[in-house]
Amino acid sequence: MFVKNCWYVAGWSHEIPKDGFLARTIVNVPLLFWRDNDDNVVVLEDRCCHRGAPLSMGRKEGECxxxxxxxxxxxxxxxxxxAPAQERIPPQAKVRTYPIVERHRWLWVWMGDPTLADESLIWDTQWLDHPEWRCEPGYLHYDCNYLLIADNLLDFSHLPFVHPTTLGGSPDYAEVKPKVERLEHGVRMTKWVYNTEAPAYSRKFGNYPPDAKVDRWMYYDFMIPGVLLMDTGMTPAGQGAANNMENSIKFRACQAITPETENSTHYFFAQAHDFLIDQPEVTHSIYQSVITAFEEDKNMIMAQQKNLARDSEFKMVPFSIDAALGQFRWLINRMIQKEQSADDQQPAAEAARKLVSGLR
Amino acid sequence: MFVKNCWYVAGWSHEIPKDGFLARTIVNVPLLFWRDNDDNVVVLEDRCCHRGAPLSMGRKEGECxxxxxxxxxxxxxxxxxxAPAQERIPPQAKVRTYPIVERHRWLWVWMGDPTLADESLIWDTQWLDHPEWRCEPGYLHYDCNYLLIADNLLDFSHLPFVHPTTLGGSPDYAEVKPKVERLEHGVRMTKWVYNTEAPAYSRKFGNYPPDAKVDRWMYYDFMIPGVLLMDTGMTPAGQGAANNMENSIKFRACQAITPETENSTHYFFAQAHDFLIDQPEVTHSIYQSVITAFEEDKNMIMAQQKNLARDSEFKMVPFSIDAALGQFRWLINRMIQKEQSADDQQPAAEAARKLVSGLR
Amino acid sequence: MFVKNCWYVAGWSHEIPKDGFLARTIVNVPLLFWRDNDDNVVVLEDRCCHRGAPLSMGRKEGECxxxxxxxxxxxxxxxxxxAPAQERIPPQAKVRTYPIVERHRWLWVWMGDPTLADESLIWDTQWLDHPEWRCEPGYLHYDCNYLLIADNLLDFSHLPFVHPTTLGGSPDYAEVKPKVERLEHGVRMTKWVYNTEAPAYSRKFGNYPPDAKVDRWMYYDFMIPGVLLMDTGMTPAGQGAANNMENSIKFRACQAITPETENSTHYFFAQAHDFLIDQPEVTHSIYQSVITAFEEDKNMIMAQQKNLARDSEFKMVPFSIDAALGQFRWLINRMIQKEQSADDQQPAAEAARKLVSGLR
Incomplete structure (x- = not known):
């Protein structure tokens, strides 16, 4: 079960080759992404309406x-x-198209009712192509349900345990609970940890004295259906934290988890930085640290998924660190229920409308 | 669900080694093929009645x-x-045997009621070992249901698209609809395409001038449960087609698709030719072209199958090119229903007989 | 369905590293084995009660x-x-522990009701570390249900057929039926075969003349849930068998099959010998012969399992050689039924108790 009426990140702009196709399955629907003569992205269901063959094994002929x-x-x-040898093409011979928006290097696709596709629900990822920020695009494929990854991203107390040598810092980082607020379409997390260890991957860019402590912040929104937008970084400890950003190290993270099937997930991410932006090796080093850390998450999440799959009756014991993920799962479930009851009512509404129009 | 009361092609004669076994599963039944002292083929269920071990891991001892x-x-x-240490062998200790006929290099096995095994329903494949024809035996294994392959073979409009550089010829080939006739046990397709391109794989054997056009014919029967028997070829364009076969190139194709399981299929085939029959390299070149083309089919069919498996509610939009495959699927379904209702009536008939005999 | 109230062999003592973990699934429960400061083995469910992550990806901190x-x-x-950032640990935040006994190099774990864990039901495997015997520890992993392996071990008439060049000896070995007795918790098999061929793997240790015949014995108990304890060997033929053990070759085999899941099994084994115990190469040669033979069993059992999986309606024809395995399966089923009806009665008993205490 997936939310349908929302924008899913389907890929990076550069993944659609100039004259070719990107074939990718989103929420269990095989999709074909390509560009028309004006370079606009077109999305078709990647399944011929005739016998179900993938159109991605086909060829472009002009704009067809x-x-x-x-x-x-x-x-x-x-x-x-x-169609060869066919006098008249049946009008129902068509494949479905989907609303698509290309923005800040990401492709956003709307898998539900196209009349509801509201572009104001595309979250702001301007840091992906902002002239004052740099990042390298990342992608990981997961063989698990996307909600296990959402759980991971909604509870950063795992940082010092899963990522001790990359993103982590010291265990005291986990001792500070974030402030959690429910938004209309997501959850907001806010956290400052004072006088703590700098994470290994970014410490080196601050020119801080060895063993210098820092104040770390993390503000992020985790939005439906699975988009993380984070403002994070650190200042030297004791200089006033948010009130004095001198010598601070700043990042803007954009991450999206998009279900491929019930048991597999696309994960798109980038960690933008506004320092040393003329040094591509810095951007690349940050990318490398992040992808190394995300592989650490993946090892843990896949092991967790294997354990959960073994016993369908396993009951998780909730802890206070689960507040945000509990709220997010509640939001997702509410949207799915709303969409399903709308689907259930549609045939009834249609029957009623037909009945009424028959009476006139 | 498979038709049971029919002859399935189980293999090539040469696949049973002189002193060994061929183990092959047909319609989900593991079978063991071997030869008795008179070189007659014997077929046993390849599953010991005691604990289910495969007899194909056993050994021949005389005719046992x-x-x-x-x-x-x-x-x-x-x-x-x-049986070791067994005083009395229980009479029900036996494994099933199946009617088997070896004819023109093919092994035909009857998987249903042996009393119905009618040899007149073994289709004529004399070209496989006819002294005036030559062919090389072919085999492919498919991980999909056999009906997807039947669909492919019942609609040759795919030739210029799936096989542009092998069997295909030019797109106009797909524009000519074949005549489709229903037979008692299959479907007959007839088609002439005039003044068209010669397919790449056979063009070279005609000594036709470069770019010379040809008239291509294709007569074939596609018979229950999945046997294709085709007379095909080409004459130089404009010389009268079927009325003047001078300088024509002729083939007789024999192909059989035999279900292994619901999700896998054996595919046996040969493309016999009556020209240059003293040149084995010609026979081999034709075999190579055909197997290359059949791998092209396999790529497409496997991609189609993956797409279909993803959505059990996908509805195909029928086109007029589907006439033959629609008729064949209808024939298959009718036979399966007939066999099932016969199975359902059997216990009732038996119960009635017992009742009557009890009354006497 | 597995018996729960019994001791399963979980592994070899040496498999738990001094400062690390052994992670192993038993009857579908992931378990974590480690040692406390006193070197006692501790067993925890290998699934964190919070989000299901494996504790085996964690770390030891003292005795935690x-x-x-x-x-x-x-x-x-x-x-x-x-727990970081958690004021109060919920008391239900715990993972299950299991009774564990380490004895004669084997780890025995009780997967059912811990109040019923009766150490007198741990079978005697003293030969695994007896000073007058030697053996090398063996392990095989099977991808099949453990009962197929139990069937194999409960009918040694397979020896000359599956193991002709290792454990087997001559076909006459299969002609002698063992005496089969039902024990309270297992089955006892007794068999002497006189004037027969010595099995290849042990013949060489007897210094018998070439082609000398032997008398072979085999006494073994096959105990719930799947532990084989065997006294086996041979004496030179004609010298009086059990009445004159001069120049005999003796083995004590300890084997345990422990379900991992419904479709996979752990197999622990050792073949202890009391001759040439100061020659490690003899011990190793015996181990090599045994594991070679057990791979022969595995090939057969996996082929059998594939055949059985193909047809859920396949009915085995029973033979007299199946007496012991029939009795063992009956014992297992009776225990499972008893445990299930006890589980069913527990809520009723509890409800009755509550009702009564409410009335007081």
Missing amino acids: IRCMYHGLLFDKNGQCVG | IRCMYHGLLFDKNGQCVG | IRCMYHGLLFDKNGQCVG
């Missing part, structure tokens, strides 16, 4: 796609406009 | 097979005729 | 284990005694 099984031709609206 | 788990000995009728 | 996902700390009774 030809299925290379039996030669059906589809325009960019998904309508079949040609 | 010994299971090498606990030493049970079976004769060629499947009857257990020996 | 820290989960390295969110930092929860568990003592050796499984109680959570620390």
Whole structure:
């Protein structure tokens, strides 16, 4: 079960080659991404309406796609406009298209009712291509349900345990509970930890004295359906924290977890920085640290998933650190229920409308 | 669900080694093929009646097979005729045998009621060992249901799209619809395409001028449960087609798709030719072209199958090119229903008979 | 379905490293084995009560284990005694422990009701570390249900067929039926075969003349839940068998099959000998022969399992050699039923008790 009426991050802009396709499954639907003559992204269901062959095995012919099984031709609206030895193309011969927005290097696709596709619900990831920030695009594929990754991202008390030598810092970091606020479409976490150890991956960019303590902050929103937008960093300890940002190290993280199937997930991420932006090796070093840390998460989450799969009756004991993930799961479930009851009512509403129009 | 009362192609004659076994699963039943002292093929269920061990891990002892788990000995009728430390062999200790016919290099096995095994339902594949024809035996294994392969073989409009550089020819080939006739046990397709491109794989054997056009024909029967028998070829364009076969290139194709399980299929095939039959390299070149093309089909069909497996509610939009495959699937379903209702009636009939005999 | 109230062999003592963990799943429960400061073995469920992460990815801190996902700390009774940013640890925050006994190099774990854990039900495997015997520890992992392996061990008529060049001897060995007795917690098999071939693996240690015949004996108990304890060997033929053990070759085999999941099994084994005990190469040669033979069993059992999985309606035809395995399966089923009906009665008994105490 997935939320449908929301924008999912489907990929990085550069993943669609100039004259080719990106084939990617989102919430269990195979999708085909390509560009029309004006370089606009087109998204079609990657499954020919005739016999189900993938259109991604087909070829572009101008602004159309030809299925290379039996030669059906589809325009960019998904309508079949040609078929060998066929006098009349059945009008229902079409594949579904999806609203798509390309913004700040990310592709956002709307998998639900297209009339509800509201672009104001595309979260702001301006740091991905902001001239004063730099980042390297990241991607990981997970063989587990996306909610286990959401759980991980909604509780940063795991940092000193899962990432002791990368993002982590010292155990006292976990002792400070974040402030958790529910937003209309997500959860906001706020946390300052004072006089603590700097995380290994970023310590080196501050020119701080060895063993110098820092004040670390972390403000982030985790938005439906699984987008993390974070302002994080550190200042030298004792200089006033947020009131004196001199010599601070700042990051803006953009991360998105997008379900592929019930049991697999796409994970897109970048860790933008505003310092040393003319040194690509700094950007690359940050990327390397982040992906190393995310592999640490993946090891843990996959082991957790294996353990959970073994016993469907296992009951988790809740701790106070679970506040944010509990709220997020509640939001997701509420949206799914709303969408399902709307689906259930639709046939009834339609039947009623037909009945009424029959009476007139 | 499979048709049971029909002859399935189980393999090539040469696949049964002189003193050994061929183990192969057909319609989900593990079978053991071997030869008795008179070189006749014997087929036993490849599952010892005692604990289910495969007899194919056993050994031949004269005209018997010994299971090498606990030493049970079976004769060629499947009857257990020996067991260590057993005073009396239980009469129900036997494994099933199946009617088998070896003809024109193919092994045909009847998986249903043996009393219905009618040899006149073995289709004629004389070109496999005809002295005036040559072919090389082919085999492919598919991890998909056999009906997806039947669909492929029942609609040759895919040729110019899936096989552009092998069997295909030019796109106009797909524009000509074949004549489709229903037979009692299959479907007949007839098609001539005039003044078209010669397919790459056979063009070279005609000594036609470069870019010379040809008239191509294709007559084939696709018979229950999945046997394709085709007369195909080409004549130089404009010389009268079927009325003047001078300088024509002729093939006789024999192909059989045999379900292994619900999700896997054996595919046996040969493309016989009656020209240059003293040149084995010609025969081999034709075999190579055909297997290359069949791998192209396999790529497409496996991708299609993956797409179909993802969404059990996907509805195919029918096109007129689907006429033959629609008729064939109808035939198969009708036979399965007939066999099932016969199975359902059997216990009732037996109960009635017992009742009547009790009344006497 | 597994018997729970019994001792399962969980591993070899040496498998728990001094400062680390052994993680192993038994009857579908992931377990973590480690040693406290007094070198006593501790067993915890290897699944953190918080979010299900494996504790085996954690670290030892004194006599506690820290989960390295969110930092929860568990003592050796499984109680959570620390959690970052948590004022009060919920008392239900604990992981289950299991009774464990380390004896004669084997670890025995009780997976059921700990109040029923009766150490007198730990079978005697003294030969594993007896000063007058030597053996090398063996382990195999099977991808099949443990009962198929039990079947194999309960019917040694397979020896000359599955193991002709290792344990087997000549076919006459299978012609002698063992005496089978039901014990309270298992089955006892007794068999002497006179004037037969010596098995290849042990013949060489007897200095018998080439082709000399032997008298072979085999006494063994196969105990719930799957422990084989065997006294076996041979004397030169004709000297009086059990009445004159001169120049005999003696073995004591200890084997245990422990379900990992419904479809996988741990197999622990050793073949102890009391001759040439100062020659480690003899001990190793015996180990090599045994593991070679057990791989032969595994090949057969895995092929059998594949055949059985193909057809859930396959009915085995019983033979007289199945007497012991039939009795053992009956014992296992009776124990499972008893445990299940006890589980069913527990809530009723509890409800009755509450009702009564409410009435007082």
